[in-house]
Amino acid sequence: MNGKMNRSFPLAVQRSRIEQLALGIAVLLATGMWFYMQGVFLPFEREHFAALGRPPDPGDLYPRWYGAHELLLHGRDPYSPEISHEIQTFYYGHPLDTTGVDRGRDEQRFAYPLYVAFFLAPTIWMPFPVVQIVVRCTLAVATAASVLLWLRALRWRLSLIRLLTIVVLTLSSPPLVQGLKLQQLALLVAFFLAACAALLSKGKLFWAGCFLALATSKPQLALLPMIWFLIWATGDWKKRQRLVWGFGGTMAVLIGGAQLVSPGWLPCFLHGLVAYTHYAGMSSLLDAYLTPPVAKPVAAVVLGVLLVFCVHWRRDPAEAPSFFARFSLILAVGTITLPQLLPPFNQVLLLPGVLLLIHRWNELWDRGGIVRAVCGVGAGLVLLPWFAASAIAVTHIVAPIVPLRDVWASPLIMSFGVPPLVAGLLMVLLVGTLAQARAPGPTYP
Numbered sequence: 001m002n003g004k005m006n007r008s009f010p011l012a013v014q015r016s017r018i019e020q021l022a023l024g025i026a027v028l029l030a031t032g033m034w035f036y037m038q039g040v041f042l043p044f045e046r047e048h049f050a051a052l053g054r055p056p057d058p059g060d061l062y063p064r065w066y067g068a069h070e071l072l073l074h075g076r077d078p079y080s081p082e083i084s085h086e087i088q089t090f091y092y093g094h095p096l097d098t099t100g101v102d103r104g105r106d107e108q109r110f111a112y113p114l115y116v117a118f119f120l121a122p123t124i125w126m127p128f129p130v131v132q133i134v135v136r137c138t139l140a141v142a143t144a145a146s147v148l149l150w151l152r153a154l155r156w157r158l159s160l161i162r163l164l165t166i167v168v169l170t171l172s173s174p175p176l177v178q179g180l181k182l183q184q185l186a187l188l189v190a191f192f193l194a195a196c197a198a199l200l201s202k203g204k205l206f207w208a209g210c211f212l213a214l215a216t217s218k219p220q221l222a223l224l225p226m227i228w229f230l231i232w233a234t235g236d237w238k239k240r241q242r243l244v245w246g247f248g249g250t251m252a253v254l255i256g257g258a259q260l261v262s263p264g265w266l267p268c269f270l271h272g273l274v275a276y277t278h279y280a281g282m283s284s285l286l287d288a289y290l291t292p293p294v295a296k297p298v299a300a301v302v303l304g305v306l307l308v309f310c311v312h313w314r315r316d317p318a319e320a321p322s323f324f325a326r327f328s329l330i331l332a333v334g335t336i337t338l339p340q341l342l343p344p345f346n347q348v349l350l351l352p353g354v355l356l357l358i359h360r361w362n363e364l365w366d367r368g369g370i371v372r373a374v375c376g377v378g379a380g381l382v383l384l385p386w387f388a389a390s391a392i393a394v395t396h397i398v399a400p401i402v403p404l405r406d407v408w409a410s411p412l413i414m415s416f417g418v419p420p421l422v423a424g425l426l427m428v429l430l431v432g433t434l435a436q437a438r439a440p441g442p443t444y445p
Helices: 002-051 061-074 081-092 116-123 128-154 160-171 174-182 186-201 205-217 219-234 237-261 265-279 285-289 292-313 321-337 344-359 361-365 369-398 410-438
Strands: none
Touching: 002 160, 002 174, 002 369, 002 410, 061 081, 061 116, 061 128, 116 128, 116 237, 128 160, 128 174, 128 186, 128 344, 160 344, 174 186, 174 344, 174 410, 186 205, 186 219, 186 321, 186 344, 205 219, 205 237, 219 237, 219 292, 219 321, 237 265, 285 292, 285 321, 285 410, 292 321, 321 344, 321 410, 344 361, 344 410, 361 369, 361 410, 369 410
8 A cells, every 4th residue: 555655655756847838938939929919019000000100909808898888977879970980090090981081991880789888888987998907917817717617617627727827828818818918808708618518517507598698798798609509409498498597697688778878879779780890800710711702601501410410419417528528629719600709808708628639638638640630730820829829928038130021920810720629529529429429338248
């Protein structure tokens, strides 16, 4: 007995040292990424906007915040042309001539559902520079919390050092760096979806439905999860109807509350949404991989097949080993195929899939062949932005005369190849899980 303990103790020490080394490397990579953002990306971006005769980019929050500010403090319609012109003046220095020289430019409207104003209500009395700081900190905390929630939904317990390593890398990943820089509410929606998944794993379906409804504050991100969970609820309606009641009740409160604050807001929102699809475009990651004439029908086929699978999967319980993988796959497919999810910050939806792949890494690696090759390529693509950002940051410090004009934005766009690899490996895991579930058990004579 003592011999076994003596042999296991050095192994535990060695494992602890490896975890500490991994955390140290993660901190170094995160430092490199954030120094790159502050010391290289932002100065080059300001120079870029100055060359265009525009003020520095204040991020994506201002139209939502200003609309909430004017609605809740002064009773003005955030979808009105007057509010849009005031927002455009903040961004461009003048209202846009959308029928003339400014046709096709981002009109920076309040293009969200009106109940987004309720989330921003605590900030409407603050100056906007203060709001930016508060929202960035809130989104960072929400993202760190979402890591814990995804891990709880996955039922994966980690040591404190491993958990810190994952949180540090998550908060310095390209989607998060860009999302925090822009104060993007997509990070808040990802937190709501993580809370929904964690509550489902605990059998708290009513509250899971409530958080699913909150995620509709950014409809394009919540569309596929909403469809999936509502289909899943029909698989065992007697037990799962609480999910629908939680979702429907919360939506009624959100929509009804918005109606009380601004009667008739829904048609204005839908009209603004149609306009948004024109000036913001309908491009998806699939359009970047293929040409749009090819990508659109391919996306329709992929989403149609996914819908068929969702109907087929609807009877499986949330406790099933494949449930988390299916939800992660649905999020990954949405990131690739849905329009308006092209910017890197939307890849925050890949986080549960990446966590699952890390958790099942040995299983995938042991398959060998093309699966192992895809694992290697995927790991390289995931880590590449950190190394690239660190290299650019070090170059900027050591040799500031080296021209970086052609590469200053590259670390934030290097992750475009990750979503299809994540989706592919999740499908491999799902096929393996289903094969194990269908395999006959041992027979005894």
